[in-house]
Amino acid sequence: SDELLIKSEKLSVVGQLAAGVAHEIRNPLTSLKGFVQLLKSKVNDYDHYFDIMLSELDRINFIVSEFLVIAKPQAVKFQVKDTASILLSTVALVNTQAIMQNVEITTRLNEPLPSVLCDENQIKQVFINVLNNSIEAMPDGGVIVIEVFAKNGNIVFLFTDQGVGIPEERIPRLGEPFYTTKEKGTGLGLMVSYKIIENHHGRMSITSELGRGTTVEVSLPIAQPEP
Numbered sequence: 001s002d003e004l005l006i007k008s009e010k011l012s013v014v015g016q017l018a019a020g021v022a023h024e025i026r027n028p029l030t031s032l033k034g035f036v037q038l039l040k041s042k043v044n045d046y047d048h049y050f051d052i053m054l055s056e057l058d059r060i061n062f063i064v065s066e067f068l069v070i071a072k073p074q075a076v077k078f079q080v081k082d083t084a085s086i087l088l089s090t091v092a093l094v095n096t097q098a099i100m101q102n103v104e105i106t107t108r109l110n111e112p113l114p115s116v117l118c119d120e121n122q123i124k125q126v127f128i129n130v131l132n133n134s135i136e137a138m139p140d141g142g143v144i145v146i147e148v149f150a151k152n153g154n155i156v157f158l159f160t161d162q163g164v165g166i167p168e169e170r171i172p173r174l175g176e177p178f179y180t181t182k183e184k185g186t187g188l189g190l191m192v193s194y195k196i197i198e199n200h201h202g203r204m205s206i207t208s209e210l211g212r213g214t215t216v217e218v219s220l221p222i223a224q225p226e227p
């Protein structure tokens with residue numbers, strides 16, 4: 001649709017920017033962190049301030065890493081992968097965090113599922129971003145239902161939460177760089193996810209009802225068997 005097209009144009013500008021800047025930031029960051037750690041071990045006072053500096057440095061590093069996903073498309077490796085195991089291993093990764101937040105993740109796999117041609121780590125990153133958003137949208141806990149099925153040559157993943165939801169007028173802003181409503185958010189998770197799914201020739205869309213919950217739909221083309 002038009003909207004997806006506009007979003008991807010926005011992304012390529014950010015991608016070019018990231019490619020130039022990310023590496024330049026990373027090296028001085030590493031040396032800064034080393035010297036802060038050194039100072040912390042030499043100076044008896046101000047431990048609290050050093051810890052703040054270290055965690056802020058980690059935060060910058062995290063943001064730069066998110067950008068590198070866009071800046072390094074040549075590192076992407078597409079392989080035929082088992083759909084169910086990608087999803088289940090990602091759920092296993094996130095599940096500890098979910099349980100601590102009183103969130104139950106229910107997965108409904110309609111097997112047998114066709115394989116998907118993808119960069120496994122990138123798709124896992126998309127799923128993690130989506131699941132983290134759902135967990136963060138349910139501060140008092142709740143259920144996330146994941147449904148997976150094949151439809152019209154695609155594998156469709158539906159992630160539905162019972163969270164706070166998103167006001168209708170904000171839906172078009174999702175995926176804009178730095179768009180966040182969270183105090184500690186980066187507003188990069190969805191942007192990176194849209195970019196990854198676009199690189200996979202898939203689609204991602206979000207529907208939501210305020211106060212009821214949100215559904216994120218990710219669809220990826222089924223891997224074609226070698227002729």
Ligand code: ADP
Nearest residue numbers: 133134137180181182185186187188189190214
């Ligand atoms: P961040 O999580 O760092 O804020 P994201 O790009 O992951 O950045 O998400 C951007 C914004 O989209 C969030 O701040 C939130 O307002 C909204 N959002 C995304 N997923 C959900 C969800 N499942 N429920 C409610 N709001 C969501």
Ligand code: MG
Nearest residue numbers: 129132133189
């Ligand atoms: Mg997020």
